[in-house]
Amino acid sequence: LRRNATSNLKKALGKIHPADIAHLLRYFDVHEQKTLLELTPDLQRVADVLAELEPDSWPQIAELLDRDYLISIIHEMADDDSAVFIRSLPDDLGEQILIALHDDQSDDVEYLLGYEEETAGSIMSTDVFFLNQDISVRHAIEALQDSEDYEMVFYVYVTDEHNHLVGVLSLRQLLTVPPTTKLADIMSTNVMRVRSDMDQEEVAQMVAKYNLLAIPVVDDQGKLLGLITVDDVIDVMRDEATEDILRMAGTSEEELLLGYKSFQIARLRLPWLLTTLVGGVVTGTLMWYYRATLEQVIMLISFIPVITGMGGNVGGQTSTILVRGFATGRIDFSMIRQVFLKELRVGLIMGLVCGIVIAGVASIWHQNLYLGLVVGVAMVTAITVAACMGVVVTAFFKKIGVDPAIASSPFVQTVNDITGIMIYFSTATLFLPYLT
Amino acid sequence: LRRNATSNLKKALGKIHPADIAHLLRYFDVHEQKTLLELTPDLQRVADVLAELEPDSWPQIAELLDRDYLISIIHEMADDDSAVFIRSLPDDLGEQILIALHDDQSDDVEYLLGYEEETAGSIMSTDVFFLNQDISVRHAIEALQDSEDYEMVFYVYVTDEHNHLVGVLSLRQLLTVPPTTKLADIMSTNVMRVRSDMDQEEVAQMVAKYNLLAIPVVDDQGKLLGLITVDDVIDVMRDEATEDILRMAGTSEEELLLGYKSFQIARLRLPWLLTTLVGGVVTGTLMWYYRATLEQVIMLISFIPVITGMGGNVGGQTSTILVRGFATGRIDFSMIRQVFLKELRVGLIMGLVCGIVIAGVASIWHQNLYLGLVVGVAMVTAITVAACMGVVVTAFFKKIGVDPAIASSPFVQTVNDITGIMIYFSTATLFLPYLT
Numbered sequence: 001l002r003r004n005a006t007s008n009l010k011k012a013l014g015k016i017h018p019a020d021i022a023h024l025l026r027y028f029d030v031h032e033q034k035t036l037l038e039l040t041p042d043l044q045r046v047a048d049v050l051a052e053l054e055p056d057s058w059p060q061i062a063e064l065l066d067r068d069y070l071i072s073i074i075h076e077m078a079d080d081d082s083a084v085f086i087r088s089l090p091d092d093l094g095e096q097i098l099i100a101l102h103d104d105q106s107d108d109v110e111y112l113l114g115y116e117e118e119t120a121g122s123i124m125s126t127d128v129f130f131l132n133q134d135i136s137v138r139h140a141i142e143a144l145q146d147s148e149d150y151e152m153v154f155y156v157y158v159t160d161e162h163n164h165l166v167g168v169l170s171l172r173q174l175l176t177v178p179p180t181t182k183l184a185d186i187m188s189t190n191v192m193r194v195r196s197d198m199d200q201e202e203v204a205q206m207v208a209k210y211n212l213l214a215i216p217v218v219d220d221q222g223k224l225l226g227l228i229t230v231d232d233v234i235d236v237m238r239d240e241a242t243e244d245i246l247r248m249a250g251t252s253e254e255e256l257l258l259g260y261k262s263f264q265i266a267r268l269r270l271p272w273l274l275t276t277l278v279g280g281v282v283t284g285t286l287m288w289y290y291r292a293t294l295e296q297v298i299m300l301i302s303f304i305p306v307i308t309g310m311g312g313n314v315g316g317q318t319s320t321i322l323v324r325g326f327a328t329g330r331i332d333f334s335m336i337r338q339v340f341l342k343e344l345r346v347g348l349i350m351g352l353v354c355g356i357v358i359a360g361v362a363s364i365w366h367q368n369l370y371l372g373l374v375v376g377v378a379m380v381t382a383i384t385v386a387a388c389m390g391v392v393v394t395a396f397f398k399k400i401g402v403d404p405a406i407a408s409s410p411f412v413q414t415v416n417d418i419t420g421i422m423i424y425f426s427t428a429t430l431f432l433p434y435l436t
Numbered sequence: 437l438r439r440n441a442t443s444n445l446k447k448a449l450g451k452i453h454p455a456d457i458a459h460l461l462r463y464f465d466v467h468e469q470k471t472l473l474e475l476t477p478d479l480q481r482v483a484d485v486l487a488e489l490e491p492d493s494w495p496q497i498a499e500l501l502d503r504d505y506l507i508s509i510i511h512e513m514a515d516d517d518s519a520v521f522i523r524s525l526p527d528d529l530g531e532q533i534l535i536a537l538h539d540d541q542s543d544d545v546e547y548l549l550g551y552e553e554e555t556a557g558s559i560m561s562t563d564v565f566f567l568n569q570d571i572s573v574r575h576a577i578e579a580l581q582d583s584e585d586y587e588m589v590f591y592v593y594v595t596d597e598h599n600h601l602v603g604v605l606s607l608r609q610l611l612t613v614p615p616t617t618k619l620a621d622i623m624s625t626n627v628m629r630v631r632s633d634m635d636q637e638e639v640a641q642m643v644a645k646y647n648l649l650a651i652p653v654v655d656d657q658g659k660l661l662g663l664i665t666v667d668d669v670i671d672v673m674r675d676e677a678t679e680d681i682l683r684m685a686g687t688s689e690e691e692l693l694l695g696y697k698s699f700q701i702a703r704l705r706l707p708w709l710l711t712t713l714v715g716g717v718v719t720g721t722l723m724w725y726y727r728a729t730l731e732q733v734i735m736l737i738s739f740i741p742v743i744t745g746m747g748g749n750v751g752g753q754t755s756t757i758l759v760r761g762f763a764t765g766r767i768d769f770s771m772i773r774q775v776f777l778k779e780l781r782v783g784l785i786m787g788l789v790c791g792i793v794i795a796g797v798a799s800i801w802h803q804n805l806y807l808g809l810v811v812g813v814a815m816v817t818a819i820t821v822a823a824c825m826g827v828v829v830t831a832f833f834k835k836i837g838v839d840p841a842i843a844s845s846p847f848v849q850t851v852n853d854i855t856g857i858m859i860y861f862s863t864a865t866l867f868l869p870y871l872t
Contacts, residue, residue, distance in 0.1 A: 026766075
């Protein structure tokens with residue numbers, strides 16, 4: 001790659017879509033990425049590529065690039081992109097860049113940096129195209145013709161003299177009325193909007209629910225601050241889904257940004273594993289406590305894995321339904337009682353089916369009807385309890401403000417391992433006289 | 437609800453956003469939903485609400501509604517919505533509706549029904565606004581003014597005389613050039629497009645990657661067939677994420693449509709549970725096979741849960757990373773070797789950490805260094821194998837064309853339970869002389 005073919009490479013980099021270049025760059029290490037970025041013609045293009053790269057590769061690349069070059073790239077970014085970019089950098093580097101940017105841009109960026117992460121304010125663009133309600137359609141069209149600086153103008157937002165958002169127009173509406181009409185007379189006054197401190201996930205849900213292309217962001221007085229476009233919402237939705245999925249598996253979305261760095265990835269996953277480890281040792285202690293029962297009836301060991309495995313699985317299913325329900329807005333706390341009762345019923349039904357199956361297996365395998373009874377009863381109880389635990393643990397995490405996605409894997413599973421073993425061995429101990 | 441307050445209710449239903457009505461309807465049973473739909477004024481509104489309802493509640497509601505009323509509602513739907521709606525109905529009811537629809541609409545709908553489910557063709561709208569490349573900007577604007585029937589006109593697609601897609605224009609471009617300019621002279625000829633048989637998940641990835649608002653759908657000759665807008669893409673992305681999450685937990689997205697119907701939900705989840713059950717019995721058989729070892733060294737039982745639990749967890753993490761990577765396009769088969777090696781390294785590192793911890797716990801607890809050694813070695817091996825299995829099983833499912841999301845939970849976990857127990861007890865048997 002680093003040979004003479006650079007001029008061809010330059011040409012290619014000038015033609016490929018920035019998103020594709022960003023995709024290609026993933027296959028290279030950070031030094032090669034830097035070289036390729038520098039080879040890419042046109043600063044606007046480089047800015048687009050950089051914005052499309054994985055956010056966690058930004059700090060490394062930023063450190064490698066020449067400072068002035070970096071600043072001229074950031075200069076070409078939309079202000080929401082550059083705010084997100086600068087936010088990702090180490091504080092001192094971010095400071096330096098803010099100082100070096102031209103005054104007007106750095107004001108906008110600093111302003112965006114003032115919003116808390118993952119709020120509407122932090123993902124909005126301040127490049128929103130809006131007009132005063134008193135101007136005419138003719139003037140509006142003229143303004144539109146000069147509006148090259150704005151991203152994706154599809155709606156025209158209309159404000160009053162104090163910048164309060166009062167209406168919205170589609171471009172087509174402008175074309176279908178006489179040029180002297182005032183905007184206030186044709187605008188629709190029913191404008192969906194979000195407050196700047198709304199959580200980005202809620203914003204995404206709203207845009208998805210109402211099939212919007214963009215949603216304006218206002219402050220608590222209703223003043224227009226910025227715009228969130230649907231492409232940002234898509235990114236938010238995908239990231240939130242990925243976040244949930246990875247957290248449910250006991251790792252974190254940061255992992256995706258570490259590439260092939262095994263040590264860092266291991267460090268990220270280990271806390272969850274150590275939780276499971278502690279849980280496993282607790283379960284083991286319980287089994288040790290019941291060892292007398294086990295020594296007397298060694299055939300009990302054959303059903304330990306199935307009892308703990310099923311409990312973990314059922315708890316995981318229930319917890320997942322809740323986690324996803326909370327995330328998509330399908331479930332809220334007002335329904336939690338109904339959901340609990342449903343999961344209780346579902347758990348009981350599944351427990352009965354699995355209990356009967358495993359009771360049959362146990363009776364036939366070890367030629368012992370009482371063993372079948374013990375295993376069957378334990379299975380029904382363990383599965384039903386697991387289903388309830390799935391709801392209780394997940395809802396509890398949600399209630400205390402911890403992401404319920406992290407509840408579903410290690411916690412629910414560990415809780416259900418422990419209850420499963422307790423149920424199994426206490427049932428067995430109860431029936432001990434019949435088993436020996 | 438069914439009292440006299442109907443006229444107020446009617447008024448309310450006439451004002452609330454259709455998406456909100458659909459959301460509210462979830463709290464009612466299907467008969468109440470039917471009543472509320474009938475109370476909603478304006479057929480267009482009813483059509484919007486129906487389109488926003490959960491697809492799996494459609495057949496029931498459709499059966500309940502008066503046939504003529506139903507047909508007049510479908511009449512108001514966009515053709516892509518009505519195709520999806522009719523597709524969800526039982527075949528004979530769908531047929532009847534198709535026959536009863538006016539000729540032109542039923543042609544469009546039947547045409548859309550011809551595409552396979554989950555392809556670009558099945559989710560596109562045929563209401564695409566396009567113009568011939570030879571017409572002038574003035575005529576284009578006139579055409580636009582009459583374009584009320586089309587959903588979301590933001591781009592103007594340009595075709596040649598054989599309806600091949602040859603270019604695209606933004607509305608703003610039309611406003612900024614002299615009215616006599618031909619479209620062919622100002623259009624951009626580099627138009628992103630998808631083939632009608634492309635998988636909807638790929639379409640969604642493409643729209644997300646290139647930040648598009650809409651993407652035209654063409655046939656294999658490049659003829660323009662329809663348009664997929666970003667709001668449909670958002671639905672696809674959310675559904676696919678939910679599908680993956682639920683499948684990973686061993687249930688299915690259909691569950692969400694069953695509401696509180698416990699028996700049907702249980703029936704949906706049971707197959708996965710029974711897989712785990714079989715796996716658990718196999719693991720149990722293995723333990724039974726090693727019972728002599730266990731009877732001699734009863735303290736071995738204290739580490740069974742931790743060995744199987746950790747293996748299942750690590751395998752789940754690895755598998756999840758792959759499942760999500762495949763889904764978002766971040767991982768493909770060309771990287772599978774690298775991913776495997778990475779997971780092997782990560783597994784080894786995590787295995788060593790957990791192995792040392794558990795070896796310490798075991799040695800101190802049972803005052804037996806050899807037990808510590810056995811448990812530690814088994815843990816390192818089990819975790820490393822589990823990490824590799826997570827990659828192998830998931831990639832295998834993907835390769836043979838089965839959704840890898842269903843691999844991660846029951847299969848990976850069962851496989852790792854089995855290998856974990858085998859590793860643990862064979863190590864223990866090997867060291868048996870030192871343990872007793």
